[in-house]
Amino acid sequence: xxxxxxxxxxxxxxxTAMSDVTVLLLTFFMLTSTFLxxxxxxxxxxxxxxxxxxxxxxxxxxxxxxxDKTGKLQDPTAVEGKIFLAFTGxxxxxxxxxxxxxxxxxIKIYNDQHKKQIGNPTTAxxxxxxxxxxFGTSFKDLYTVLNxxxxxxxxxxxxLANPMVGIPINGNKDxxxxxxxxxxxxxxxxxxxxxxxxxxxxxKLDENTEEGRKAIRELDILYxxxxxxxxxxxxxxxxxxxxxxxxxxxxxQTMNLNKFTLxxxxxxxxxx
Numbered sequence: 550x551x552x553x554x555x556x557x558x559x560x561x562x563x564x565t566a567m568s569d570v571t572v573l574l575l576t577f578f579m580l581t582s583t584f585l586x587x588x589x590x591x592x593x594x595x596x597x598x599x600x601x602x603x604x605x606x607x608x609x610x611x612x613x614x615x616x617d618k619t620g621k622l623q624d625p626t627a628v629e630g631k632i633f634l635a636f637t638g639x640x641x642x643x644x645x646x647x648x649x650x651x652x653x654x655x656i657k658i659y660n661d662q663h664k665k666q667i668g669n670p671t672t673a674x675x676x677x678x679x680x681x682x683x684f685g686t687s688f689k690d691l692y693t694v695l696n697x698x699x700x701x702x703x704x705x706x707x708x709l710a711n712p713m714v715g716i717p718i719n720g721n722k723d724x725x726x727x728x729x730x731x732x733x734x735x736x737x738x739x740x741x742x743x744x745x746x747x748x749x750x751x752x753k754l755d756e757n758t759e760e761g762r763k764a765i766r767e768l769d770i771l772y773x774x775x776x777x778x779x780x781x782x783x784x785x786x787x788x789x790x791x792x793x794x795x796x797x798x799x800x801x802q803t804m805n806l807n808k809f810t811l812x813x814x815x816x817x818x819x820x821x
Contacts, residue, residue, distance in 0.1 A: 608780045609737060610635040612683060613793060614709055615786035630786070630793040631715030633685030633706075634733055642744045645679040650744075652678050654736035659688045662726055667692065687717050687729055718796060722803055730797075734804045781809040 612633040638647035652670065660666040667688055670678070674695040678684070685706065686694045690713045694702060706714055718730040727735060781801065785794050794811075801809055 607639065608635075608637045608782060610637075610683070611781065611783045611797060612685070613783065613785035613789050613797065614715075615788040630789045631685060631709050632718055632730060632797070633683050634716060635683040636737065642740075647740065648679050648681070649675060650740045651733070651736045654739050655732050656688070658727065658732050658735055659729075662732075670695070685716050686713050687715075688732070718800060720796065720799065724803070728800075730800055731804055734801065734806060738804070738806075781806060783809060783811050785811070 612635070614631045614633075636644065636648050636651055638644045642650070652675065656667065656669060660668075670692065674692055677695045681695075684694070694705070694713065697705065705711055708714065716730050716733070717728055719728050721728045721731065724731075783794065783797055785797075798809070801807070
């Protein structure tokens with residue numbers, strides 16, 4: 550007898566449905582993920598067992614680099630560690646709008662307190678600052694840095710021995726003559742307060758109604774977070790001298806920002 554021929558079936562698998570699902574999942578994660586902004590310097594935070602999460606919005610990050618190990622600093626009395634700042638909004642005011650308003654306020658405060666003024670930023674400089682996720686330079690060098698291309702800024706910030714790098718800070722207690730770090734904090738407080746008032750007035754919120762009180766409470770998330778310092782996070786390198794971190798804490802308290810957090814690296818209670 551002849552052999553029975555078995556009809557061959559196609560082994561082709563239709564992957565169209567799986568491809569569609571993959572693309573949908575990829576799109577979902579891209580739209581819902583929060584991307585970490587690149588920091589100008591690498592910071593290795595100390596370890597702790599704290600589990601309190603740092604908020605993703607309405608956050609002021611104070612980044613402190615480790616001590617300068619290049620030996621290039623000309624001033625031996627200079628504060629060890631360089632300070633950078635990042636402003637993030639989004640609950641009441643967008644991050645870019647927050648940076649724009651903070652910059653305008655900060656420059657006004659600086660010019661009001663200094664005989665040698667720096668003038669107002671150009672449109673290009675204002676746009677550059679709005680897109681800057683983190684910065685660290687003095688007011689006298691601010692416009693020079695904002696005129697740089699992003700790659701040039703990144704290269705400059707990488708050199709901690711560069712005298713243009715780092716926001717100046719000292720132990721000042723005179724609120725009529727603020728240092729650079731304190732000016733940024735003061736500008737931030739003013740913007741938070743004005744954003745709250747403007748929103749209440751624009752939306753005609755009535756605190757005598759339940760709906761009005763609820764809306765105002767939502768506005769207070771940003772207002773209280775910034776005015777009370779609850780969303781101020783200090784991220785210092787584990788090798789940063791304590792004197793630098795203590796100086797930052799002292800400056801924040803001088804500005805009546807008494808609630809802030811020190812960002813750490815999570816470990817278990819056994820120290821691992």
